[in-house]
Each structure stands twice: as C-alpha cells, then as structure tokens.
Amino acid sequence: MKSNLKFFKKVRSLPVDQFFQNVLYDKKIGYYNSKQPLGLKGDFITSPKLSNLFSEMIAIWIISTWEIFGKPKKINLVELGPGDGSLTKTLLDVFKRFPIFNNSKKIYLFEISSFLKKIQKKNIKNNSVQWINDFKKIKNGPVIFFGNEFFDAIPIKQFKRDQGKLYEKYFFLGKNSQIVEKFKKASTEDVKILNSYRSLKDLKFIEFPKLGLNELKKIIKIINKLNGCLLIIDYGYLKPHNQSTLQSVIRHKRNILLNNLGKADVTSHVNFSILNEFFLKNKLKVKKVITQKKFLEKMGIMKRAEIIASKMKFNDQTNLYLRLKRLLNPNLMGELFKVILTYKFRRNKYFGFD
Numbered sequence: 001m002k003s004n005l006k007f008f009k010k011v012r013s014l015p016v017d018q019f020f021q022n023v024l025y026d027k028k029i030g031y032y033n034s035k036q037p038l039g040l041k042g043d044f045i046t047s048p049k050l051s052n053l054f055s056e057m058i059a060i061w062i063i064s065t066w067e068i069f070g071k072p073k074k075i076n077l078v079e080l081g082p083g084d085g086s087l088t089k090t091l092l093d094v095f096k097r098f099p100i101f102n103n104s105k106k107i108y109l110f111e112i113s114s115f116l117k118k119i120q121k122k123n124i125k126n127n128s129v130q131w132i133n134d135f136k137k138i139k140n141g142p143v144i145f146f147g148n149e150f151f152d153a154i155p156i157k158q159f160k161r162d163q164g165k166l167y168e169k170y171f172f173l174g175k176n177s178q179i180v181e182k183f184k185k186a187s188t189e190d191v192k193i194l195n196s197y198r199s200l201k202d203l204k205f206i207e208f209p210k211l212g213l214n215e216l217k218k219i220i221k222i223i224n225k226l227n228g229c230l231l232i233i234d235y236g237y238l239k240p241h242n243q244s245t246l247q248s249v250i251r252h253k254r255n256i257l258l259n260n261l262g263k264a265d266v267t268s269h270v271n272f273s274i275l276n277e278f279f280l281k282n283k284l285k286v287k288k289v290i291t292q293k294k295f296l297e298k299m300g301i302m303k304r305a306e307i308i309a310s311k312m313k314f315n316d317q318t319n320l321y322l323r324l325k326r327l328l329n330p331n332l333m334g335e336l337f338k339v340i341l342t343y344k345f346r347r348n349k350y351f352g353f354d
Contacts, residue, residue: 055090080147229343236270293334
C-alpha cells in the first residue's frame with residue numbers, strides 16, 4: 001500500500017524500533033498524535049480507566065513513600081505517559097485528604113504527544129500540575145517517578161542469534177510498497193550491549209528496549225542527583241520465550257501487526273529481567289519484581305473495596321467487583337502485569353513490597 005511510504009520517511013528500510021517509532025509518534029501521522037486511544041470508544045483500556053481503586057492505591061503508595069523519605073517539604077511527582085490523565089486526576093482528589101503532603105507535592109506529567117496533552121489538560125484543571133517533555137525542570141527535592149503502561153509503548157529492537165552471530169530485524173519497503181521483514185548483521189555497539197546482559201545470554205530470539213532504556217537513563221540521572229525512586233507497572237515477563245511479543249489492537253480487538261498502521265496501537269511485553277539488570281548496572285537498588293495482584297492486595301485494595309461497597313446498591317457493587325476481578329484475577333491482569341521499584345535512598349522498606 002502506498003500509505004506505508006509515509007512511515008519510512010524516504011528510506012527503504014528501518015529497524016523495528018525506528019519504524020514503529022514513526023508509526024506511533026510521528027507528529028503529524030503517528031498513532032498517539034492523531035486519535036484518542038483510551039476508553040470504550042478507543043482501542044484499549046488501562047487500569048486507571050478500569051477502576052478508581054487502582055489509582056487510589058497508587059496515591060497511598062506515593063504518600064507512604066513520601067513518609068519513608070522523611071516527609072520532605074517539597075516532593076516532586078512525575079507521571080510517565082499519563083494517557084488521558086485519569087490516574088493523576090484521581091491522585092489529586094486523594095491528596096486533598098492529606099493536607100501536609102498535598103502542600104508539599106509538585107506534579108509533572110511527562111508527555112510527548114501534543115494530541116494526548118490536550119486531552120489531559122481538559123481532564124485535569126489544577127495549578128500544581130505542569131506538563132513537561134524533558135526532566136530539566138525537576139531541580140529541588142526528592143522525586144517519585146511512576147508509570148502505568150508507559151514502557152510497553154516504547155518501541156523495541158528485535159534480534160536473532162544464528163550460529164553465534166547476532167542479526168537485527170528490519171522492515172523493508174518491497175514491491176508495490178509491501179512491507180517485508182529481513183535481518184541484517186547487528187552493529188558492533190548493539191552486539192556488545194546485548195552480550196552484557198546475563199538474561200539474554202542463551203536466547204535465540206531477543207527483544208531489546210534500547211529506546212526505552214535511553215529514556216530510563218535520563219530518569220536515573222535525576223534520581224541519582226536528587227534521590228528518589230521509579231515505580232513501573234506494566235504487562236510483561238521475567239523469562240523470555242524466544243518469540244516476538246509485538247502486538248497490535250484496534251477497537252479492543254487483536255489486529256494483524258502491519259495492518260492499520262497509524263490507526264492501531266502497537267506494543268510489546270516488557271522484559272522485567274532486563275529492567276532489573278539495567279537498574280543494578282546503573283547503581284540503583286531494586287525491589288524484587290512482584291505481580292500487580294500481589295502489589296494491590298498488599299496495598300489494601302480489598303479492604304478499600306469493602307468500605308466503598310458497603311455504601312453502594314447491589315448493581316453498583318457488582319460492577320465494582322467485576323472491575324476489581326479484572327485487575328486481580330491471575331488469568332486477566334493480576335499475573336500478567338508486573339511491578340518493579342528501583343530507588344536511591346538509605347531506607348529499603350517500601351509499602352507494597354515488604
């Protein structure tokens with residue numbers, strides 16, 4: 001299809017991550033800059049849209065972490081990839097019940113999509129919130145970075161190992177503008193990086209989040225400078241399965257990966273073993289990766305649900321627990337979604353992990 005030409009930007013081939021970077025984030029035709037992806041009328045739904053209880057647990061976790069940091073007079077909160085702003089909107093409501101913390105916090109929303117930024121600004125009307133596309137404005141006080149389904153949306157590289165050599169997957173523009181997959185010999189730089197990760201050592205097919213790790217380096221620089229932490233919640237795995245996890249959805253249904261380019265969401269499963277190694281390589285401490293189910297239950301989500309349900313009519317109670325089931329059920333989001341915490345601070349115990 002001729003429409004495929006625009007994503008190659010006058011070149012004939014691109015590695016997987018750069019190709020999907022164009023598909024998802026191009027300022028004019030990229031998926032995240034051209035349509036509302038979230039909600040029933042969009043293509044997928046995230047935990048904050050599914051239930052306010054999820055966002056309430058994140059709010060309590062943030063406040064408890066502020067307490068662990070010694071209740072500083074200024075605390076920076078940075079949400080990574082805020083979607084439509086649902087999470088921060090609920091956080092603001094919860095924070096009002098904790099005046100000392102509320103007066104200490106400064107909220108930054110890290111968003112590179114101008115389209116989504118407009119949606120967020122419609123949903124969030126609060127003078128304590130600032131939108132940023134880099135981290136230079138964060139200067140004083142410790143910082144808490146957090147992101148839900150942020151990392152899976154950053155395109156990944158794909159490689160195969162054949163007879164001890166590494167080859168990177170590219171997309172080529174073939175005859176009649178059809179997209180063809182081919183492998184090229186991996187760069188010396190990438191070979192060196194991949195060989196430095198123990199969790200990738202014996203794999204024949206490798207997914208590597210080079211663009212994502214570059215973003216994390218910027219975050220780690222701030223954490224190392226100011227002290228603080230990063231909480232990532234996303235769907236993914238600890239043990240790779242030697243196969244591609246790239247997936248596409250449109251209107252809440254699976255989509256063939258290279259169909260509907262720019263109109264469908266494309267993500268990949270997060271390799272939490274790589275994240276764990278990466279944080280340790282960068283001199284941060286890391287908590288053992290746990291499931292979303294375990295994290296939310298430790299945060300007290302069931303008790304909170306009981307309190308809310310006691311004031312509801314039966315139909316509303318049913319709706320509440322159906323949504324809760326989706327968050328916690330091992331066969332739904334409960335086990336697939338994982339939670340990792342990395343930090344630089346003298347205290348090692350954090351609510352939800354210990």
